[in-house]
Amino acid sequence: MATKEKIDVPVMADLFAKGKKPDYLFWVGCAGAFDDRYKKVARAFAKILNHLNISYAVLGKEESCTGDPARRAGNEMLFQMQALTNIEVLNGYEVKNILTICPHCYNIFKNEYPDLEGHYNVINYTEFLKDQIDKGSLKISSDIFKNNKITYHDPCYLGRANKIYEAPRKVLENIPSVKVEMDRNRSFALCCGAGGAQMFKEAEKGEKEVFIERTEDALKTGADIIATACPFCMTMMSDGLKYKNKEEEIKNFDIAELIAQSLDL
Amino acid sequence: MIPNILFVIVLIATISIFSKKVRSISRNIKLGKKLEIKDNKSKRWKLMTRVAIGQSKMTTRPIPALLHLFVYVGFIIVNFEMLEILIDGIFGTHRVFSFVGDNYKILISAFEIFGLAVMFGCLIFLVRRNVIRLKRFWNSEMTAWPRSDANIILITELFLMSAILIMNATDGILQTRPHTHFIEVGSFLISSFIQPLFVGMSDENLMFIERFCWWFHIVGVFAFLNYIPYSKHFHVFLAFPNVFYSKLEPKGKMANMPSITKEVKSMLNESAEVQAGEEEELGQFGAKDVRDFTWKNLMDAYTCTECGRCTSSCPANITGKKLSPRKVVMDLRDRVEYLGKQIKINGTDFTDDKSLLNQITTEELWACTTCNACTEECPVNIDPVSIILDMRRYLVMELASAPSEINGIFSNIENNGAPWQFSPEDRLLWTE
Structure with missing residues (x-):
């Protein structure tokens, strides 16, 4: 794995000042910007974009929360303030294509911003990677995971919310390794427990934490890598592995990290 | 003649009582907020054909799906026989469809096969509910009444x-007896x-049983219709x-609140500020009771x-929290029924000092992860998440009541544009 070095990530305002307009906006999301673990996922995806010579930029300091947790926690006012402000920024840069790594950002841009006149072509990174593989631009030659068993956890906001079940699996198929499914997968997948603003609060009283129940699903497969595609799922599954004292034998990686590592980026 | 008149009276009573109750349910549903759903007609017809008529969402659990199919198909098929019974009842005929000849025996035999399938389905369902006691039929919201309802x-x-x-x-036997008026169509x-x-048995006893079953069945059907x-x-x-x-939209999409958009736009953009006089009544945000939900x-x-x-x-x-999407939906229904009744007695403006929040606690509401597993599962496309x-x-x-972390x-979002307490200035640190 690459040690910490500065990666070259183009910023929208800089490109615009030079009169340039990138093809894609890479929406990093709050977790990509601030969550220590998930920052590595943002880095991995940016490295992939650089590797593929994609014309893209990030908003950097001009990016702000999409409003998803606020809306799902009932604060419509705050959500719409965020959304309308973001739409102004996005339209100011004439953004057409948005690439997201976070499924919650993906869902809200794709399904909810249009109600507020924010119309964009929104692409989830798993779909994007699948297209790059199909086109032949993304080729994986290394087999560093060939001895690993990978199980994929469907994030609710990609899966049930938007019916993206196969793109992430197709991407994983391109990484030489053994793939196993949890009993509850695709539309039956159990939530990690963090959606709908749960991420930011203690769970209600119960017999068990949802993330432990889901981690047990993953452990049952015998996999040694849990692949996730959502920052909240990553926090939850990583916590689950810690809770089960399994973080040494079993790793939790995002699909972007698995691809970046396979490309030796 | 007397049986015919009696039959027609029972029939008219059945239909009028049933339609009265259906009208009251329809009025209750209309207590909800207006919502226009007129788009994508052809898509909706297809969806209804697949999910409602075709029961496509039942198939994820094959055993109950098959048993339910027996009962459902049987129910529809046996209704054709109901048509004959209705005609016979009104006009005093007997097995009026028997004019079709040999096919009649095949037809009724087919109905009987479906009838048997219905009985098989119902029996196994009773066992699943009362002997095996499947967990989902014994959750805490499955109190005495919902459990009895299913058994009834x-x-x-x-x-x-x-x-x-x-x-x-008995009809089949009576056909073979001399001096009975039973049309010979054969046994089924x-x-x-x-x-x-x-x-x-004697002719008299057989005729009594045959007539008794005929009346028991049709009166039973009429009573059942009014129970439904x-x-x-x-x-x-x-x-x-x-x-x-x-x-029809993706499950992840939450309904927009246009009333708030206006408000927010005027807050963000001073030039579009609403004139004091033009300010509209914003009404209440969100839902606490029946009238705040859509129909x-x-x-x-x-x-x-x-x-x-x-x-x-x-x-x-699954992990033992109090939230149960079924309870949320049942609570809403019970509250609509209650309010509907009170409105009938006390007039359309009726309110009491209670709301749905008396039934559904904040603990339940805050436990939802919006994962949409419930909407994915529901065989009739109910959406508990939106409630x-x-x-x-x-x-x-309205109440400014949220868990403190929320x-x-x-x-944080308001002040730094992120749910965590980080400065927007640091948004590019991940690249370093």
Whole structure:
């Protein structure tokens, strides 16, 4: 794995000042910007974009929360303030294509911003990677995971919310390794427990934490890598592995990290 | 003549009582907020054909799907026989369809096969509910009444089908007896197996049993029809419109609140500030009671058949939290029924000092992860998530009541544009 070095990530305002307009906006999301673990996922995806010579930029300091947790926690006012402000920024840069790594950002841009006149072509990174593989631009030659068993956890906001079940699996198929499914997968997948603003609060009283129940699903497969595609799922599954004292034998990686590592980026 | 008149009176009474109750349910559903659903007609017809008529969402659990198919198809097929019974009852004829000749025997035998399938389905369902006691039929919201309701439906269907079989069996014997007026159409496939029970009986006794079963069946059907609107069994009617009007957009999409957009736009853009005089009444945000939900939410509530697939797949419920999507839907339905009744007595403006929040606690509302497992599971496309989220909107925007951590993310998002307390200035640190 690459040690910490500065990666070259183009910023929208800089490109615009030079009169340039990138093809894609890479929406990093709050977790990509601030969550220590998930920052590595943002880095991995940016490295992939650089590797593929994609014309893209990030908003950097001009990016702000999409409003998803606020809306799902009932604060419509705050959500719409965020959304309308973001739409102004996005339209100011004439953004057409948005690439997201976070499924919650993906869902809200794709399904909810249009109600507020924010119309964009929104692409989830798993779909994007699948297209790059199909086109032949993304080729994986290394087999560093060939001895690993990978199980994929469907994030609710990609899966049930938007019916993206196969793109992430197709991407994983391109990484030489053994793939196993949890009993509850695709539309039956159990939530990690963090959606709908749960991420930011203690769970209600119960017999068990949802993330432990889901981690047990993953452990049952015998996999040694849990692949996730959502920052909240990553926090939850990583916590689950810690809770089960399994973080040494079993790793939790995002699909972007698995691809970046396979490309030796 | 007397039986005909009696029959017509019972028939008219049945239809008028039934339509009165259906009208009152329809009025109750209209207590909900207006919502125009007129888009994508052809898509909606297809969806209804697949999900409601074709029962596509049942197939994820194959055993109950198959048993339910028996009961459902049987129910529809046996209704053709009902048509004959109605004509016979009104005009005093006997087996009026027998003019079709040899095919009649085949037809009724086919009905009997379906009738037997219904009985088989109902029996196994009773065992699943009462002997095996599947967990989803015994959750805490499955109190005495919902449990009895299910059993009443299943036992009634068993009795109704038995009556038809006994009627056909005795009819078959009577056809062979001289001096009876029974038209010779032959014995039927299934009921002929129980004929040995009756062969020794006199003509009079057989005729009594045959007539008794005929009346028992038809009066039973009429009574059952009038029971249905008070029961979870109402899904046999509402499943179709409920699926037709269900959400076509991706499950992840939350309904917008245009009233807030206006407000926010005027806050963000001073030039578009609303003149003092033009300011509209904003009304209440979110939902705390029946009238705050859309009519579709209320139709959802009346359509629920309490199968509990939603609850059995809910991550919160699976891990022992209080939230149960089925309970949310049932609470809403019970509240609509109650309010509807009170409105009938006290007039359209009736309110009491209670709301749905008396039934659904904040603990339940905050336990939802919006994962949509419940909406994915529901065989009749009920959307419990939208009920929960509309209630959260009320809690937050009207009562300013949210868990303290949630208030924390609100202020973080407002002040630094992220749910965590980091400065927007640091948004590029991940690249370093």
